[in-house]
Amino acid sequence: MKSIEKLLILLLTCLLVVASQQANAQTIYTVTGLVTDARTGEPVPFASVALVGRRVGALTDEQGRYVIKAKLLSDSIAVSSLGYVTQRQFIDRERMSQAVDVKLASGGTSLQEVTVRAGENPAFRVLRQVRKNRVTNDRKRLLAYECDNYVKTQVSLTHMSERMRRNPLMKKVNEAMSKHDSIIDSDGHKLLPILVSESVSHYYYRDSPQRKREDVRKTRIKGVAVDDAGLSSQLLGGTNLVNQNFYDNYIPILGKDFASPIGDNWRNWYEFFLADTTQIGDHICYEIQFEPKRPEDLAFTGKAWIDTTSFALCQIETSIGSGANLNYVRKLTIEQELEPTMDTVSTSSGTAGWLPTTIRLLADLTGVGKQSLGLRAEVTLRSSNVVVNKPHPALFYEQPIEPSDTVATDNDAYWRAVQGNLAGSDSLNKADKKALQMIENLRAIPAVKTAEGIGQVLVTGFYKLGKVDLGPYPYLFAVNSVEGLRTRIGFRTNDQFSRNWTFRGYVAYGTLDRRFKYGMEADYLFSRQHWTLAGVKVSDDLERLGLTPELIGGNRIFYALSRFGRYRGAYRNMQKELFFRTEPVRGILLTATIGSRTFNPIFPFHYRISPDMGDLSPLKSDIYDTYWSIEARLARKEKYIMDGNERITLGTKRAPVLTIRYTKGLKSLGGNYNYDRLTMRAQQSLRIGPLGRMSYLLSAGFTPSTLPAPLLFPHIGNPTPLLTFNTFNRMQFYEFVSDRFVAIHVQHRFEGLLFNRLPGIRKLNWRLVANVDALWGSQSKANQDIETFKPLPGGMKPIHFGALDGRKPYVEVGYGIDNIFKIIRIQAIHRLTYLDNGPNGIPVKPFALKASASFNF
Known part of the structure; x- marks a missing residue:
């Protein structure tokens, strides 16, 4: 997997900096009641009772009774059953326990006729219609759309074992935290929050050519090992984490491809059951339950609600169980609510595809071994103010994620407006505010501050020291036959030093060859939007033939390990380069370089200067090469985020990455040879x-x-x-x-x-x-x-x-x-x-x- 450094810091720190508190449990809200027929007074069994605006609910039993338990209530419940009108009943969201009885009135709901073939599962006909009507309902049919997004992210530690509680670090955290600092989830697990964030963005999508853009307008975040709101807004805001389209055949999650229950291959992966019809908002829907044919497969268990008129996906609840061949995941659920969009731009207005208006993701992660910690991440996204089929010019989408200059500026009035107009019931609640205070207390513990620094070094390879990062640590030591014990110390400046200038450098020394080596680089960043920078590099170091960083594609670990052991093919290389890099069009990166390098072998090697003379030719060992080159890199679907002065790739979603380079060697620049060289490279995941x-x-x-x-x-x-x-x-x-x-x-x-x-x-x-x-x-x-x-x-x-x-x-x-x-x-x-x-x-x-x-x- 390609890393997002700061996010990995967070995940690793979650496994290093943890404690679960011996505390009083938070009281769980309880709503009970009886559902009856308004005309006859008879109980209504198997009616659906749910908290409005939240994914918490229950079914009535054979006597029409229900029990709902939740850590947070909404202002009402919705009760529905086949043949009855859906009834809403207000509840007191502050009362810990209450009884609410509901009487349902009969309703005459006419459904589209479902023709069932002899011996066929009745759900199959509905699913065939879903695929048939995909052209009308899938959001991909839209020429363009844009919307306001509100995203709330919570990360907590959970599933603390007794063995972990005895860890010295955990004991220090327990001693420092108040015994009242405890949050209990709806499953009864104690949670120790380590991150809470809110983000507001405006999302743009265009189909032809396919382009996306996200303007992150505001972020507020508090967490362990999280200091950069600008980077965090790009990672945790908008649609980076929750943007699954179940009309696709496969849903990418955590680097794996899960078969969609409404994809083309639904019949090969799933068992289905047509359960009932129910009302979801203004839509009468078929409820289809599904589960994998084989629990080890990368497939979901859950329910989908299909609109009986348009056969559009109206709502879906999916989960991935522990049986799936997926590491470190105890549980993962995805819930989506979708609504039809209205085309008010084109001349033929009407329904123009369904977009998700609410998405919720919950992931319970665990480490290696039964005694490892647990990590819970909850992400909620709400969308509103949707505008469809009004594309912007293609150049408008060039910057995929654009944080506002005031993204992290405090503005309480702004957030109050967001909670009222965009976030609604999903905005910060009492539990979230308590979590924020717990995080504040946690970060004040000295042991936690130390573990934050250790986690940062282990994941990024650098230790942040104000305006300078020290590292990377994989190159710190090596032992080989030429240098003996090689020690290397390096650094780089960060955006606290300058938003435009970046300096890098290192010094290394070998105890056997008793030589100092060094490398220096200075870059100036002209533009972040078109990623334009110029730089100069100078280095004098020991290299191995065929194993320069350029040839091995930046594989840092392999390059570091190659310096150990018998160092065959070693040569001393003095290299100087001046380069200019720019991205005039998103996805096309151009680099021009002029430089020189030396090849002074310390292994037995020489070559003929005049090969036409045969064995009479003079011989030489060293080479002085001067050159210029131009390179074009094409990665049209690659996504990036900005980390200070560094640009981090989020991958290309399996689109190919193509690179072509032409190099010209010139004697006129002082080198030994005139030459031409052409190299090409293509890589892809399919x-x-x-x-x-x-x-x-x-x-x-x-x-x-x-x-x-x-x-x-x-x-x-x-x-x-x-x-x-x-x-x-x-x-x-x-x-x-x-x-x-x-x-x-x-x-x-x-x-x-x-x-x-x-x-x-x-x-x-x-x-x-x-x-x-x-x-x-x-x-x-x-x-x-x-x-x-x-x-x-x-x-x-x-x-x-x-x-x-x-x-x-x-x-x-x-x-x-x-x-x-x-x-x-x-x-x-x-x-x-x-x-x-x-x-x-x-x-x-x-x-x-x-x-x-x-x-x-």
């Missing part, structure tokens, strides 16, 4: 329906120039025990070098498709994974002639770079088990081609078991 998810990385490179091997394309091998995607895991470092190549890495995750159906194994939540890695490459004779096999002074044999046969690809395949203990992956890798000894006589080992660890839901 949903393959019930078969799981596939991701690929396709790369290619070509240079027609005659160059030493280090300036060509050293292919990224990985002989370490660590499994790393996008490398060749059975290839040695720099075993092969090409001047033209095409490489593809394909990884497929079957999720629980196969293992969910194997008794015994399915309880382990293991997941089958497979991969194929292939490389087609070659090296021209002119480039091969540059290489020499002459011994170096002293008789040392030089390193030889292998070349691939253009007619024979290098191929690896792998298969394995993921999600062992929820974090470990073990995979078998087979090398299928080029099985002879490597170019330097290193024996080829065609098979290996490798492991990796990752956090995945």
